[in-house]
Amino acid sequence: MHSGKAVSPALEKMQVNWVSRLKDVLSAWLFPALLIGSHLNSLSVYFSSDEPMNIYNIWNPPLWKVGLAQLMFWSDFIRPLSVIYYLPLFHFADFNQAPYAVTRMVLLLVNAAIFFSLAKCLSRSWWIATLATLPVAYHAGLSYLVYSGAFIYDILCGTFYFAALLYYVRLRARGTPLRTPHLAVFLGLYICSLNSKEMAVTLPVLVLAYELLFKGRNARFGPVLIAAAITAIFIL
DSSP: OOSSOOOOHHHHHHHHHHHHHHHHHHHHHHHHHHHHHHOGGGGGOOOOTTHHHHHHHHHSSOHHHHHHHHHOTTSSOSSGGGHHHHHHHHHHHTTOHHHHHHHHHHHHHHHHHHHHHHHHHHHOOHHHHHHHHHHHHSOTTHHHHHHOGGGHHHHHHHHHHHHHHHHHHHHHHHTOOOOHHHHHHHHHHHHHHHTTOGGGGGHHHHHHHHIIIIIGGGOOOHHHHHHHHHHHHHHO
């Protein structure tokens, strides 16, 4: 005979959900605390020398040309997606740098949240996801991204790069068939990352690695081949 009382499945499930929610709350506070607490004085740092040039490169061309460059990702327009950062901020804040710094901080927090979700989806472990995300929220090189708006291209590239990878991995993990709308979203996010910075060309390699390492015989290479074709066009 067992000396203790049996725990009902409903109570056990409630305990698991409570622990899971507590961990999510801890994550939701940990990464912002590290990022914001370490870089509060970034709000008082002025523009770097490259930023007026970057603003001019986006502000000077007609808006239709900047918009068209988002679709024509193979054009010679340099990193056109920075328009979503520079134009609204320059219109409303002019050369008041504080709103620019706040926007960068928010984007970096979004990046940390996306990366955490990706790591958790791949590892199925809160601890591994937390440890993997810590360097995204707190490391020495992060100061370049926080204090200088000239690195906004890296931040935006990271946002769409990991969003594309997270979207793809979640679909494949759930066993959802990759239909045309899904593929359009994935490739759209990938093109946005390319339009942010050239280093996004590595994404098809990571998707291929995911298919080989996590799916094995059930691997699907159609999206990888299409993304690789987009990459080839972009590079050429």
